[in-house]
Amino acid sequence: MRKITYREALREAMDEELARDESVYLLGEEVAEYNGAYKVTEGLWKKWGDKRVIDTPISEAGFIGMAIGSSMLGLRPVCELMFWSFHSVAYDQLVNNAGYVRYMSGGLINCPIVVRGPANGGTNVGATHSHCPEAIFANIPGLKVVVPATAADAKGLLKAAIRDNDPVYVMENTLLYGIEGEVPDPEDGDFIIPIGVADIKKLGSDVSLIAHGRSVLTALEAAEELAKQGINAEVLDLRSIRPLDEEAILRSVRKTHRAVLVDESKPFAGVSAQIATLIQEEAFDDLDGPVKRVCSLDAPAIYSPFVEDEQLPTAGRIIEQVRKLF
């Protein structure tokens, strides 16, 4: 199969959806003439023009609110947040307006928007630019949150998000943009990954490493080392945080009887806390030991290039937690 980068996969998803549906348009800071701060939208303005690919002022609340309003009249905006870290200045729009308008109108109004952009640490940009807010938004009933780890998932999930009738927040990763992966050729048909379906990235029998986003790659790295130590780890990629594929999580844990959750977001009330609750509620008797977690160390993201990588989940810390279970 052909290989393209995660960045190219996202771009291809948007390009195909722009072609498929005239109501789809892209907007955000530097997405058009500048070709995207991280070059995800490169070439799309040149191809699709001013109407479909729109540069906005630095006004996240303003342009995301505008996108939400336009979606109520049937458009399908894809908003780029240069960093998901900038969500905080648009929080009212992202939560109250996008997340709750369907509910508060008794189901009369749909809000089919996508907000996408990178949400990760590890690039030495300090705490204001290193948020992983998937737990914050997954905490809001009415919102969907997906976090692709591979190029194929990035393309398939983004296309599904654009076609979804509810708001979908796609959390990407600047450290994944350049990584290549196999993605089916567009000539072989529409490639969609349904939102809410987890994916086993490596089959195993001894312990379940449950992760999302770039942590999936870290978990795979740990699994490779663990194999050398005689431990056959399974790596389950959640792909979607809400809706959550609870069956896939429970199926894996019931098979391996051990779970280590790998989550780049913070541990306190984070995604991993939700999954740990699920496992203890539904699979307590299947466990051979406590559920372990490997998250970002629970402090604001540190700048220092000497230590930031150690603040994020590492293969070493995963292995350490796994070994405690044997």
Place this chain on the structure above:
Amino acid sequence: MDDYSKHPINKDLSKKDKLFIYEQMCQIRRFEQASLKLYNQGEIGGFLHLYIGQEAVAVGCVSLCGDDDHLITAYRDHGHALAVGMTSNECMAELLGKATGCSKGKGGSMHFFAPDKNYWGGHGIVAGQTPLGLGLGFALKYQEKDGCALVFLGDGATNQGVFHETLNIAALFDIPVVFVIENNGYSMGTSLERSSAMVDLEKRADAYGMASQSLKGDNVYEVRAGVDAAMQRAKKEHKPTLLEIQTYRYYGHSIADANHKKYRSPEEIEQYKANHDPLRVWSNQLLSEGEITQEELDAIDKRMKDEMIAAVKFAKSSPAPTIDSIYEDVYSEIDEGNPVRGSHFFNIN
């Protein structure tokens, strides 16, 4: 004072049109009075922001709207809802939290919606609706529709950051939108003078190179004349306008605002009621034109009073939402019955 009755947008109004404007203002006044009574009887939860005193603004604006014109407002939303044609029954039932309410009892007083009538709410956070209204205008232009968006906000909303982001984008992108500041003089308990460095609110538009005008909001003719000009600018030139319409609320910010006679004087309230009451201004105008009689106006008022008695009865006798309905209307694909992994959208204990 200009005689706005001779304005081109007003001079051809029929007797029926004029009576309908009176009927709508009367409906709003009587609806609000009925809801106040229910609130004081403990039948309505939460907050209740009454529109009494401001009726000519919503009714005047809506009277100009065509099929492709859309409206959105903040939490003082009953007047606009009734003006676009939502029924007293569905609105009253919503206030009482009943399943027959316009939002099935899920929105409450601040969150009325009627997309089939181009009415997009009903929003609870000050100025939060302003970029949504911008988006309605954006969509109309994108879809090449010959309409515009009317975005209502209070004077307090002009001090929120997102309002200024919205004005800038509206002007920058040439969006067919009319921002209507309903300036009732107080952002909750803080007067305009105590909250705004510059009290001429229409001048906020100057910062964005946007057209603006200040209007008096007690006279439907004046409201229509000013708003029509702004709507024409939106439709013909795709240019936004900022309107300040001076109005007044007779009650507190909400009915829970017990201090409203402390931060303003009772004399101020009485002065407005005596000289600027929009229903009285309109009825006096119609009577002076000689085409309409007091009896006709009284008959309308009686009909509206009766309508509210029926609406209260309807609301009180309607069923409450079920507990199961709490999980409905959250995600569209669940409501449509085809979720990929339906049970895992929610953490059900």
